[in-house]
Amino acid sequence: MALLGRIGRLFRGFLSLFISGLEEANPEALMEAARQDFRDKMTSYNLALAKMAGVAERLKSQVKHKATRAQDLERRILANHRAGNMDLAGSLARELQELKADLTTDTSELQETEEAYQANLRQAKVAQKDFEEKVRRLETQLSQVKIKEAQAEAATALSGVAFKVGDLGDTMKTVEEVLQKRYEVSAGKARVAKDMVNMDQVQEKESERKALEQTALAEFLANQGVQAAPVADAPAKAKEIGPKEG
Secondary structure, three states: OHHHHHHHHHHHHHHHHHHHHHHHHOHHHHHHHHHHHHHHHHHHHHHHHHHHHHHHHHHHHHHHHHHHHHHHHHHHHHHHHHHOOHHHHHHHHHHHHHHHHHHHHHHHHHHHHHHHHHHHHHHHHHHHHHHHHHHHHHHHHHHHHHHHHHHHHHHHHHHOOOOOHHHHHHHHHHHHHHHHHHHHHHHHHHHHHHHOOOHHHHHHHHHHHHHHHHHHHHHHHHHOOOOOOOOOOOOOOOOOOOOOOO
């Protein structure tokens, strides 16, 4: 028996270590299990609250009914008393007395039930809020832990690598040469494109455009009866060289 007990304790110890390892490796699963457990408890709590609320509603109905019944009895007692029906008035008065006693009890029970319901409702709301705050704190803590673990992992990875900027010298030089070649090719193409532009033709088209614009303006002003402003004298022609023709 002692041997079996020792084996049982050893098995429970191994199982506890195994479960602890799973918990440490999966804190998200633990949090989800806690959420589900809280939801289950809140469901049971809400069912109990619903029953208490049902009792309160039943008591409200009873109090309302008995209050209406008491008013009716009071009217009947007065009516029979005026009519001289003293025995019936007395019987009704006795019934009213018992009814009012029941009404007092029901009203007291209703108040106690309502107070208990409200107190338990507040407790449920406080528990809900407290649980949500704890979940938020744990989520924040979990996020911070993951960040630190990532930083530690990155630091470990970097510490295991012998890294020097000079090791990239050949690669950087190759990149520089490639970029220089691309620049030279692009600059050459731009130079050729620029040299191939006929500037004389461009200037002729510009002069022609301006002349057409002025002609259009003159026609418009003439149609409107407006005298066009005098055009500045064109620059004198360059003096021709050589003998004049006869």
